[in-house]
Amino acid sequence: MFVLRNVxxxxxxxxxxxSMVELxxxxxxxxxxxxxxxxxxLLFKDSSARIRRTAQDFQYQxxxxxxxxxGEAELLAEEEGEDAEAxxxxxxxxxxxxxxxxDEALHFRIEKREGSEFVLAWRDLSGDAGDVYEFVCDxxxxxxxxxxxxLVAKQCQYERKYRKPHTTASDEDLFQFEFVGQPIPQASPxxxxxxxxxxxxxxxxxxxxxxxxSGAKREKIPELQITDEPEPERxxxxxxxxxxxxxxxxxxxxxxxxxxxxxxxxAELHFFDFPSGAFVLxxxxxxxxxxxxxxxxxxxxxxxxxKDWLGIPIVSDMNPIFNFEFLSFIFNQFAxxxxxxxxxxxxxxxxxxxxxxxxxxxxxxxxxxETKWSKIKDKERDxxxxxxxxxxxxxxxxxxxxxxxxxxxxxxxxxxxxxxHYDSDEEEDDREFEPKDGEVNKQLAVGYKHDRSxxxxxxxxxxxxxxxxxxxxxxxxxxxxxxxxxxxxxxxKVMLHNEDRxxxxxxxxxxxxxxxxxxxxxxxxxxxxxxxxxPVVTFAPENKFAQMTHEPTFLGISHNALYRxxxxxxxxxxxxxxxxxxxxxxxxxxxxxxxxxxxxxxxNKGDVRLFDRLGINAKTHIPALGEAIIGLDVSADGRWxxxxxxxxxxxxxxxxxxxxxEGKLGFEKPFAADSKPQPRRLGLTPEHVAQFAxxxxxxxxxxxxxxxxxxxxEETSIITATGPYIIEWSLKKVLGGKKAPYMIKxxxxxxxxxxxxxxxxxxxxxxxxxxxxxxxxARLKKPTRxxxxxxxxxxxxxxxGRINQRESGRYKLGKDDVVKTAY
Numbered sequence: 024m025f026v027l028r029n030v031x032x033x034x035x036x037x038x039x040x041x042s043m044v045e046l047x048x049x050x051x052x053x054x055x056x057x058x059x060x061x062x063x064x065l066l067f068k069d070s071s072a073r074i075r076r077t078a079q080d081f082q083y084q085x086x087x088x089x090x091x092x093x094g095e096a097e098l099l100a101e102e103e104g105e106d107a108e109a110x111x112x113x114x115x116x117x118x119x120x121x122x123x124x125x126d127e128a129l130h131f132r133i134e135k136r137e138g139s140e141f142v143l144a145w146r147d148l149s150g151d152a153g154d155v156y157e158f159v160c161d162x163x164x165x166x167x168x169x170x171x172x173x174l175v176a177k178q179c180q181y182e183r184k185y186r187k188p189h190t191t192a193s194d195e196d197l198f199q200f201e202f203v204g205q206p207i208p209q210a211s212p213x214x215x216x217x218x219x220x221x222x223x224x225x226x227x228x229x230x231x232x233x234x235x236x237s238g239a240k241r242e243k244i245p246e247l248q249i250t251d252e253p254e255p256e257r258x259x260x261x262x263x264x265x266x267x268x269x270x271x272x273x274x275x276x277x278x279x280x281x282x283x284x285x286x287x288x289x290a291e292l293h294f295f296d297f298p299s300g301a302f303v304l305x306x307x308x309x310x311x312x313x314x315x316x317x318x319x320x321x322x323x324x325x326x327x328x329x330k331d332w333l334g335i336p337i338v339s340d341m342n343p344i345f346n347f348e349f350l351s352f353i354f355n356q357f358a359x360x361x362x363x364x365x366x367x368x369x370x371x372x373x374x375x376x377x378x379x380x381x382x383x384x385x386x387x388x389x390x391x392x393e394t395k396w397s398k399i400k401d402k403e404r405d406x407x408x409x410x411x412x413x414x415x416x417x418x419x420x421x422x423x424x425x426x427x428x429x430x431x432x433x434x435x436x437x438x439x440x441x442x443x444h445y446d447s448d449e450e451e452d453d454r455e456f457e458p459k460d461g462e463v464n465k466q467l468a469v470g471y472k473h474d475r476s477x478x479x480x481x482x483x484x485x486x487x488x489x490x491x492x493x494x495x496x497x498x499x500x501x502x503x504x505x506x507x508x509x510x511x512x513x514x515x516k517v518m519l520h521n522e523d524r525x526x527x528x529x530x531x532x533x534x535x536x537x538x539x540x541x542x543x544x545x546x547x548x549x550x551x552x553x554x555x556x557x558p559v560v561t562f563a564p565e566n567k568f569a570q571m572t573h574e575p576t577f578l579g580i581s582h583n584a585l586y587r588x589x590x591x592x593x594x595x596x597x598x599x600x601x602x603x604x605x606x607x608x609x610x611x612x613x614x615x616x617x618x619x620x621x622x623x624x625x626x627n628k629g630d631v632r633l634f635d636r637l638g639i640n641a642k643t644h645i646p647a648l649g650e651a652i653i654g655l656d657v658s659a660d661g662r663w664x665x666x667x668x669x670x671x672x673x674x675x676x677x678x679x680x681x682x683x684x685e686g687k688l689g690f691e692k693p694f695a696a697d698s699k700p701q702p703r704r705l706g707l708t709p710e711h712v713a714q715f716a717x718x719x720x721x722x723x724x725x726x727x728x729x730x731x732x733x734x735x736x737e738e739t740s741i742i743t744a745t746g747p748y749i750i751e752w753s754l755k756k757v758l759g760g761k762k763a764p765y766m767i768k769x770x771x772x773x774x775x776x777x778x779x780x781x782x783x784x785x786x787x788x789x790x791x792x793x794x795x796x797x798x799x800x801a802r803l804k805k806p807t808r809x810x811x812x813x814x815x816x817x818x819x820x821x822x823x824g825r826i827n828q829r830e831s832g833r834y835k836l837g838k839d840d841v842v843k844t845a846y
Contacts, residue, residue, distance in 0.1 A: 043083070044175045045073035046143075046168060048161035051087045051121065052210035053147065055154045063210050066121070072143060072158045074125065074175050081186050082124070083179035085131070085145070087158060089119040121156070125179045130202040133173050141169045144207040157210040177201070209371075272305075273358045278324055278334045281314035285321070286382025288375050290352075292325060292332060295365035295710045297717065300808060302367045302710075306332065311368055313337065313382040319393045321386035323354075325368070333366065337386045339650050339670050340722055342709050345380050345411055347373060352380070353709045355716075363716030365709040384408060391629070391649025402699050403646040410648055410673065410702040463792035466514060467776035472523040472571045478776075478790050479504075482511045484526075486542075487795055493786050495797045501545040504528065506538065516561060519570045520577065527562070527577070534558035539590070551590055554597040557581050557604075560611060562588065566620040567659050568734055578622065578637075580611045585624055587637055601637040613655035613666075613727075621661050621690035625652035631666060633677065633690045643689035645675055645700050654727025658738045661688045663754075664700075665741060667728045671706035672743065674757065705741070705752055707806075708763050714811045718769075719746050726777060730754075733782035740784045740800070744774035747813075749789055751803055766803035769813035 051067040069090040074083055123129060129145040136142055141164060147154035160169065177200040178189035185192075272294055292309045293302035309327045316322045323341075325333040335341065335356050344353045352368045370376040384407055385396040396404070462481035469476050474489035475498065484501040505511045515531040526540040528547065535558050539549040553559050562579040564570050565587075569577070576589045579597075584604040588596050610627040617623075622634040629647030645664070654667035664675040677689040677700060684692040689700055707715065712723055728743035741752040747770045756764030772791045780786040780797065789796040804810040 042073045042075050043179075044172050045071060046158070046160055046164055046172055047071045048090070048163060049143075050159045052157045052159065053150075053154065054157055054208050054210050055151060056208045070158070072172075074172070074179060081182040083183065085123040085125050085129070085176070087121045087156075123156075124183075125176060126183055127180050127200055130205060131176050131180070131200070132202045132205060132207070133169060134207045135166075141166075142207055142210070143172075155208065157207060159210055272332070272364060273356070273362070275331045275334055278331075279316040279320075279322055281312075281316055281322065283315040284312065285315065285386055286313040286379050287311070288370060288379045290368040290370045290375075290379075292327075293367040293369065295367070295713055297714070297808075302365075306330065309368075311379060313379070313386050315386070319390055321390055323383070323386075325366075337383065337390060339387065339391060339668075342670060342706055342712050342723070343383065343387065343411055344706070344709060345376065347376060350376050352376065352383070355709045355712050357716070357722060361716065361720040361722075363713040363722065365713040380408065380411075384411060388649055392647060399646070402697075406646050406699050406702060407648055410704040464775050464790040464795065466517050467778055467788065467790045468517045468519050468526065469778045469781055469788055470519060470523045471568065471781045475523065476788050476795070477517065477519070477526065478795050479514050479517060481513050484514075484517075485795070489780060489797070493780070493797060493799065495788070495795055499545070501540075504540070505547060506530070507547060507550055518562060518564070518577070520564070521570070521573060521575070523570060529559060529562075534560075537562070537588075537596075549590070551588070551596045552594070553579065553588060554595050557584055557586070557597060557602075561614060563614040563616055566616050567618045567657070567732065569616075571734075578614060578616065580614050580624060582610050583608050585611070585614070585622070585634070585637065603634075603638055603640075613652055615655040615657045617657050617661040617690070618659040619661065621657075621688070623655055623657050623664055623690075625655045625666055627651040629668070631655070631664060631675070633664075633688075635690050642691065642693050643677070643700065645689075645702075648673065648702075648704070653725075654729075656727075656729050658730055659732065659736075661690050663730070663738065665728055665730060667725050667743065669725065670723045671704050672725065672728050672741065672752075674703040674705055674741075676701045676703075703757060705757060707745075707750070707765075711763070711806050711811065714808065715746065715748065718812055721746050726774065729778050731779040731784035736782060736784075740779070742777055742779055742787055744777050744789070746773050747771065748811075749774055749777055749787065749798070749803070751787070751800060763806060765806065766800075767806050767810055768798060768803045769810065771813075 049070060049072060050065060051070050051072075053064045053066055055063070067087065067089045070087050071090055072085070072087050075086055076082075077084055123145065125131070128148060131143070131145040134142050134144070140162060141160040143158040143160070144155050147156055174197075177197040178192070180200045181189050181192045181197060189197075288311055290309055290311050291304065292306045294305050295301075296303045306327045309325050309332060312324050314322050314324070321337040323333070323335050323337050324331075333356065340357060341354045345351075346353065350370045350373065352370070354366055356364045356366060358364070368379075370379065384404075388394075388399075388407055389396055462483070464478050464480045464485075466479035467476065468479075470489075476487045476489065476495065478485040478487065482504045484504060486498040486500065487495045488498045490496050503511060504514060512530045512532070514528040516529040518527045519525070520527050520539075524542055526542055528538040528540055530536065530538065535553055535555065537551045537553060537559060538547045539551065540546065541548045558581050559579050560581055562577055565574050565576050565578065575591055576587055576598075579586055579588050583606075584602060586603070587598040587601040589598050590596055592598070611624055612627045613625040615623050620636070622637070623631055624634070624641075625631045626647075629649050629652055631645040631652070632641035633643040633645070634641050648668075650668040650670065652666045652668055652673075656665040657663065658665075662676065662678050664673075664677055666673040666675070679685055679687050679689065679692065679694060679698065682695040682698055684695065694700060706712075707723060716722060723745045726744045728741050730738040731740045731742070732738065739754050741754060741757075743750055749768050749770075750765050751767075752765045753761075770789075770791055772793070774789055775792060776790040778788055780788060785800050787798050787800060789798055
């Protein structure tokens with residue numbers, strides 16, 4: 024840290040304006056306890072306070088200067104456009120320094136707070152009544168330093184008042200400058216009136232009806248604000264879609280009896296208000312307690328002296344987020360009718376938030392894992408805490424300034440010849456036609472070698488061609504998926520193989536076999552018996568791009584085994600020499616491979632194992648957060664691991680940054696005992712979860728997330744879906760610590776499967792229950808109240824259940840398509 028020392032010389036230009044005494048580190052606040060402008064404003068997050076001489080005798084200044092990291096000052100100057108040196112110096116003085124003539128009118132005083140924290144305070148003579156400046160000393164500042172500073176301040180005030188050296192003053196003379204009996208108001212960030220997360224939004228997720236009728240101009244407001252203004256009384260507004268849900272906090276249910284207290288802390292309580300898009304202060308002093316109430320059951324209760332505010336079980340659906348920048352904990356509450364609400368607790372300091380976090384994460388982890396928190400290692404506890412913190416991932420090689428990606432692009436013309444199902448003048452009964460077979464689309468396989476996508480619908484498979492202008496064009500359908508013996512079945516899982524010429528299928532009722540479909544003939548030609556005693560939970564290619572080659576083998580997992588499958592073997596196709604079987608049941612659930620063939624295996628327990636090859640122990644074991652992993656993907660180079668849980672995604676950096684294995688991946692070498700992989704928990708913000716639930720009546724339930732992929736293509740995006748929303752995370756924004764770094768698009772129906780087009784991060788293929796769609800990423804929008812509510816046009820709002828079919832290359836499955844036999 025360093026201070027811009029030349030500012031005083033710019034002002035006074037004399038050699039005798041040296042610093043007499045200094046407190047090198049602290050924060051400067053302007054506190055307005057009686058003002059409508061807001062309670063507390065943090066002026067300098069890092070600063071120093073000192074007393075210096077002026078060019079005039081017996082005149083001294085109290086100076087607070089901003090402190091910069093090396094190079095930060097120059098960067099700020101560049102951003103502000105200060106290209107002329109004189110302008111830059113003048114700007115620096117105004118921006119980086121506060122000076123005050125040291126006079127008794129300031130009522131300069133010092134107070135010691137709890138935890139050995141010292142606070143310097145003095146009046147703001149140009150402000151409103153009661154306004155004070157406060158310099159909150161860093162905890163590294165000693166009592167001796169503060170005492171010395173206070174003594175020099177008194178001596179300087181004496182010299183100004185009496186125009187003579189302080190050496191003539193007695194202790195009684197100096198005592199008159201000790202302004203006792205004047206308490207210093209709290210200047211903690213907990214009292215800041217408005218804190219804004221960087222989520223842009225328009226003003227309402229409701230109908231434009233009232234604004235249109237009144238002719239009022241609609242203005243943009245921040246989506247997530249924390250405000251000290253009390254919530255106004257109003258009637259609860261129902262959701263648009265028939266089933267009414269209140270916008271007001273739900274009534275408190277009875278609390279179970281506590282058997283053990285894990286945490287109890289004082290905080291402010293805020294409630295997310297849908298119409299204003301802000302967290303509204305409900306109570307300035309509440310007690311938040313975390314307790315054990317049964318076997319692996321835990322409870323969060325929030326109450327104040329006058330009211331019982333909240334009581335909910337601690338489960339993963341509460342979507343806990345800890346934000347240490349704002350000293351906040353944000354979470355969701357779900358009512359019995361499916362309504363979701365978002366709450367925020369704000370604590371007085373970091374230590375208080377850390378104590379509460381420890382108790383809540385212990386409860387959540389024990390509830391999910393049914394294991395005592397005390398039995399896991401400190402390193403694993405730190406890993407869990409890091410995953411739930413709202414922080415940027417460290418040491419990622421990225422530009423200093425994370426440029427905003429182009430999020431709104433001009434809609435592209437659809438130059439495809441429309442079919443009858445794209446006709447805007449089609450008959451109502453045709454437009455609302457849906458297949459009568461009772462089946463829905465449920466599986467999607469995207470071709471790597473050839474521009475085809477395959478959609479599974481019951482015992483049928485639809486084949487769609489990717490056109491050069493990024494649309495889907497129906498190609499053909501495979502109307503009967505049946506075993507070589509003629510038994511019809513609905514594939515549980517599919518995977519393209521052998522240059523996209525084959526489709527490997529799994530039958531739900533026969534977990535010990537797989538089937539090979541020859542796509543040239545459109546029929547199943549082989550049944551592969553894997554092993555009599557080892558079932559197939561799921562399977563994956565030999566390496567990330569193996570389906571583009573003639574590679575015959577692939578990988579499979581059971582609940583406690585990892586193995587290679589070789590269809591060329593006679594009899595059982597499992598390669599015994601390349602089987603890694605565990606004595607205990609690890610409950611494996613997902614598998615993925617890198618370009619080099621490194622293997623990642625995840626489990627329903629929530630942990631991930633990294634292997635460099637088959638038949639050996641894992642090189643790295645990534646601890647479980649507790650929620651089951653339902654999907655797994657890895658970047659081609661093995662750096663990034665992407666696990667999907669029901670309510671969040673987990674992005675893990677597998678690159679080692681220190682120790683003897685620095686520069687190696689966790690696939691290649693184990694992490695050192697004092698090191699660990701760095702996780703990032705990707706979830707919707709709690710307020711967006713509440714808005715999603717408000718619109719759909721459902722909680723979050725992600726589809727398996729995937730990176731965009733392609734040979735020689737860097738991963739830049741992540742795609743997944745929940746309910747009727749597809750969600751795309753920008754990897755660059757995630758790693759840079761951006762808030763809500765995702766874009767969304769809402770459909771009228773739930774998304775069943777989704778994936779990027781191979782070789783692109785611009786186009787996403789989406790399977791809806793009765794439609795298949797290739798959507799341009801430019802059509803995804805920021806998660807505002809309007810985009811969450813959906814913009815379906817008049818027809819959809821009236822209940823047609825359809826979006827404009829020209830949009831984004833969507834293909835409506837028609838009578839002659841995949842569902843042909845249903846008619």
